[in-house]
Amino acid sequence: MVQTSVGNEQHKRLHPHKFTLWVAMASMIMMFAGLTSAFIVKSSLTGWRTIELPRVFWVSTAFILVSSITIQMAVKAFKGREMQRYRTLMGVTFVLGVAFVVCQIMGFSELWNQNVRFKGSSGAGQFFYAIAGLHALHVIGGMVALLIMVVRSLAGKTKLYSAVPVEVMSIYWHFVDLLWLYLLIFFIIVG
Amino acid sequence: MSDILHTQHETASHSHTEGHHHVHVHHKETFITKYIFSQDHKMIAKQFLITGIIWAIIGGLFSVLFRLQLGFPDESFPILETFFGRWAEGGRIRPDFYYALTTMHGTVLVFFVLTAGLSGTFANLLIPLQIGARDMASPLMNMLSYWFFFGGSVVMLSSLFIQTGPASGGWTIYPPLSALGQASEGSKAGMDYWIIGMALFIISSLLGGLNYIATILNMRTKGMSMTRMPLTIWALLFTAILGVLSFPVLLSGVVLLMFDRHLGTSFYLSDIYVAGQALSNEGGNAILFQHLFWFLGHPEVYIIILPTMGIVSEVMSVNARKPIFGYMAMVFSLFAICILAFLVWAHHMFVTGMNPFLGSVFVLLTLLIAVPSAIKVFNWLTTLWRGNIRFTPAMMFAIGFVSLFISGGLTGIFLGNSTIDIHLHDTMFVIAHFHIVMGVSAFFGMFCGIYHWFPKMYGRYMNNTLGYIHFWVTLIGAYLIFWPMHYQGFAGMPRRYLDKSSWVSFNQFHSLDAMITVVTILVFAVQLMFVFNYIYSMYKGRRVRSLNPWGATTLEWTTPIKPGHGNWEGEIPEVHRWSYDYGKDGRDFIPQTEPIGEKESAH
DSSP states (O other): OHHHHHHHHHHHSOOHHHHHHHHHHHHHHHHHHHHHHHHHHHHTSTTOOOOOOOTHHHHHHHHHHHHHHHHHHHHHHHHTTOHHHHHHHHHHHHHHHHHHHHHHHHHHHHHHHTTOOSSSSOOHHHHHHHHHHHHHHHHHHHHHHHHHHHHHHHHOSSOOOOOHHHHHHHHHHHHHHHHHHHHHHHHHHTO | OHHHHHHHHHHHHHHTOTTOOOOOOOOOOOHIIIIISOOOHHHHHHHHHHHHHHHHHHHHHHHHHHHHHHHOTTOOOHHHHHHHGGGGGGGSOOHHHHHHHHHHHHHIIIIIIIIIIIIIHHHHHHHHHHHTOSSOSOHHHHHHHHHHHHHHHHHHHHGGGSTTOSOOSTTTTOTTTTTOTTTOGGGSHHHHHHHHHHHHHHHHHHHHHHHHHHHHHHOOOTTOOGGGSOHHHHHHHHHHHHHHHHHHHHHHHHHHHHHHHHTOOOSSOOSOEETTEEOSOOSOOHHHHHHHHHHHHHHHHHHHHHHHHHHHHHHHHHHHTSOOTTHHHHHHHHHHHHHHGGGOGGGGOTTSSOOHHHHHHHHHHHHHTHHHHHHHHHHHHHHHTTOOOOOOHHHHHHHHHHHHHHHHHHHHHHHHSHHHHHHHTTBHHHHHHHIIIIIIHHHHHHHHHHHHHHHHHHSBOOOHHHHHHHHHHHHHHHHHHHHHHHHHHHTTOBSSOSOOTTOGGGGGGHHHHHHHHHHHHHHHHHHHHHHHHHHHHHHHSOBOOSSOTTOOOSGGGGSOSSOOTTSOSSSOOOOOSOSOOEEETTEEEOOTTSOOOTTOOOO
16 A cells, blocks of 8 residues: 555656756746847837748748657657657657758748848847747757657667656657747737 | 666666665766766765865955055056056056956856855755755756856856956946947957856856756655755755746846847947947847846845855754754745845846836835845844854854844845935945845855865865864954945945045045955955865865764765765665754754654654
8 A cells, every 4th residue: 555655656756857857948938038028128119120920930830830749649659669650750850840940041031131130220020030049049959859869769779668758858849849839929919 | 877867766666665775886987087077966066166266266366456456546566567467557457457357256256156156066065965865866967067167167267368358347247338349348359258158157057956956856865855854955946946047037138138249239239329430229228138137137146145044054053053943934035035036136227217116116025025034034043042052163154144144134225225226326335235245145154064064075174273263354354344335335435436536525435445455355365274274174184083073963964974976875864854853852963864753743
């Protein structure tokens, strides 16, 4: 009886690595909250210029949303020990991540061609480059981790049975996905 | 090591007895893995401490140099030219050198010494030892935390040697001064070094903070409930939470500053003429930077002071041989300070043209901090009351901390009032206030911790006689240096001015300033004596012969005198009681590992 209750407690307890990730996400939220609240403060000042988001950002949104689904499927495959399927799905997620970043860059250059530049008077565009750029860096960071995991599962000598690293990866990936959705909605409504 | 810990979790979750495994950590230790790229939390703590000490010497030396200018503005010191060349031509400190010195003094002491050197040392040393864990949640991240700090240190240090000098716009680096290279020498390359160094520093403190939180909440030994933890751990937990939530906001602030500096954006810049030249920047807002900066900057002062509050509570209870008075009140006041820390940042900005109504809200919230602070002071005093006090150097510094915290805290009530702040803002009064309440106080807390846990770190004691000299000279010196600054501030004497001789009204302070400078040199010399004591005692100090030299209840004193990586040789001890059972049932102290007796009640 005592044994099972302790066992349950063990199960309910969050793994330290996952817990660390949740705290780290709180930290990243604070960073983007700082930036978007600066945006709100600034947008009420004189000389503010608004932007219209290029359509390609809808495409990038679609890519990152789909990638969230594929990474979730990868977690499921890993837990079912279907390693080949796991690797494929992780690879697909990585490619979707690349597609997302490429679309973001295309969007930036389209804005740039609309004469939204760094230099000169303040406006939504300058914030957009900074904020979406920082977000893209977070996605790239996730892609590096994805790549390392795929390589490890291909080349690793020891077999890993713990799903924790894969779950940590997927939570982070969903986080950057949701963060992008928040930023997109923010720029549509406030920007 | 992370793999080893990982297996520990795995085995633990299989057999349902986490933390009670005899995990032998066999790995080949070379000089590099043991002393340099170590993942042992105790070694990382020492790395943080020693790097912090080096920084403290540099930062302290800067204050001696600019005090020379303030105390003796008409004298020339040829030796300065020998060492600093064109920065001190003819033995007199050049204005841009003066501003570089004050800026770097602030940056170095606030961030590199009292944040990394303090939290980095004691969080790493005490968290695993006092909660009963073999190491941090992620030893690898912990190691990276130190090396990012080291990297930031290297960048910041190298900024001292570039041609245009280090950042010189004050430690708060307000734009537009910091954003425009044309505005000052220090805003050229030195400012970039500052920002890059600080970005690395922020990453370091985030990696560290995440680890501290995860370790405290997830890796406590069996029986160590939250309310059985020593107050040091509570304080370090709240410190880490503050850091993790406020440092990223500073990071976003300086990222935008970088954009303004190099890409010509206008986040903080608007309608500026430099040397008759109109800049194209428009619509920016310099006050926005101040908001972003102080949203970190204010929690930052609590990041500095909270760990020392924890250390002082613990050391005071041990050396008064009494339970800490009002344990839960201590925890709740730490919590209240942690929450309020996020709600008071604009009291640094009362004179920026803020709406007076908004100002009054911040006045109210600021003065509210007096409540938890006063609760803590009351509890320290009542812990001392009728205690069986042992005046070890650590205890002396703990008591000195309380004295300084009261003196410095009371002047905070003056500055927290937006009306009085109009007169006192940017005067020497501000300097006096924050140096006493968070500068010297935090140093006292840190010294208290070093003297107390030195036997755990090195298996030797520090020299007591030198410790007492260190204490008395530093305490008296700190009051002699900073107390008179209140009067200067009341008289309206501005901070940041390097020469006030052209103001007749400040002539009365000539000899006072000279006295402050002389005392500063003395106090600095005594700090060097402390460093000597530290290094000497590492190798030649009296050896620790017993496991528990202070007669303390907490878990770190159940480890071997020189614990290896993994801390406990056998199983991690189980905890049965809170950490403050001193003078209970006629016994001097009862360790946390001792089960509650049959007729005994838990505290």
